[in-house]
Amino acid sequence: DAGVIQSPRHEVTEMGQEVTLRCKPISGHNSLFWYRQTMMRGLELLIYFNNNVPIDDSGMPEDRFSAKMPNASFSTLKIQPSEPRDSAVYFCASSLAGLSTDTQYFGPGTRLTVL
Amino acid sequence: AQSVTQLDSHVSVSEGTPVLLRCNYSSSYSPSLFWYVQHPNKGLQLLLKYTSAATLVKGINGFEAEFKKSETSFHLTKPSAHMSDAAEYFCVVTLDGNQFYFGTGTSLTVIP
Numbered sequence: 001d002a003g004v005i006q007s008p009r010h011e012v013t014e015m016g017q018e019v020t021l022r023c024k025p026i027s028g029h030n031s032l033f034w035y036r037q038t039m040m041r042g043l044e045l046l047i048y049f050n051n052n053v054p055i056d057d058s059g060m061p062e063d064r065f066s067a068k069m070p071n072a073s074f075s076t077l078k079i080q081p082s083e084p085r086d087s088a089v090y091f092c093a094s095s096l097a098g099l100s101t102d103t104q105y106f107g108p109g110t111r112l113t114v115l
Numbered sequence: 116a117q118s119v120t121q122l123d124s125h126v127s128v129s130e131g132t133p134v135l136l137r138c139n140y141s142s143s144y145s146p147s148l149f150w151y152v153q154h155p156n157k158g159l160q161l162l163l164k165y166t167s168a169a170t171l172v173k174g175i176n177g178f179e180a181e182f183k184k185s186e187t188s189f190h191l192t193k194p195s196a197h198m199s200d201a202a203e204y205f206c207v208v209t210l211d212g213n214q215f216y217f218g219t220g221t222s223l224t225v226i227p
Contacts, residue, residue: 004158033215042217042219042220043159043205043217043220044217045215045217048215091158091159093158093159100146100147100209100210100214100215101147101164101166101209103149103161103164104159104161105161106151106158106159106160107158108157108158109157109158
């Protein structure tokens with residue numbers, strides 16, 4: 001199994017530009033999570049999907065952030081317009097059913113730098 | 116309200132000595148508890164989890180943790196630290212209703 005796949009692994013962009021992060025969950029997993037990790041705030045859950053439907057997006061910082069999951073094998077996290085404070089490592093994770101007992105499997109992360 | 120507290124932001128041990136990483140949670144319900152490890156520039160990897168079965172849980176790489184309901188704790192231990200154990204460790208509590216809470220992490224340094 002290839003595990004959770006994220007692309008790109010690194011992204012450097014300028015303030016004001018649109019950024020799109022991509023995630024392919026493990027095949028057969030029905031839940032997908034987006035996290036952001038920074039030194040200041042640690043690991044934060046941004047949003048998670050169950051069966052392609054957003055269940056909880058209360059962690060999304062503001063309207064500049066949006067996430068979609070058009071099908072079971074693909075999700076995007078978009079930031080438009082990006083700001084320097086968005087610089088962080090963004091992780092995608094998936095789990096079998098999104099139950100509280102399920103293990104989450106994390107991707108390698110996308111390191112975003114906004115200049 | 117904070118649902119999970121990792122008491123130490125940084126722990127330093129000598130190679131071959133025991134490791135103790137502390138985690139306390141607050142919950143009115145029966146939680147599921149996890150420990151994840153993150154090596155530098157890597158994603159998080161599951162070490163072990165407790166889901167209301169045996170209270171002493173054994174994980175990968177010689178780690179184990181004990182769920183103590185009376186103390187609301189789920190401390191992670193290892194009898195003998197190895198250099199490869201140097202990493203960031205996260206305690207995670209999940210509650211019914213798909214509520215996920217990550218601790219702030221404990222950075223483990225292993226001194227040769």
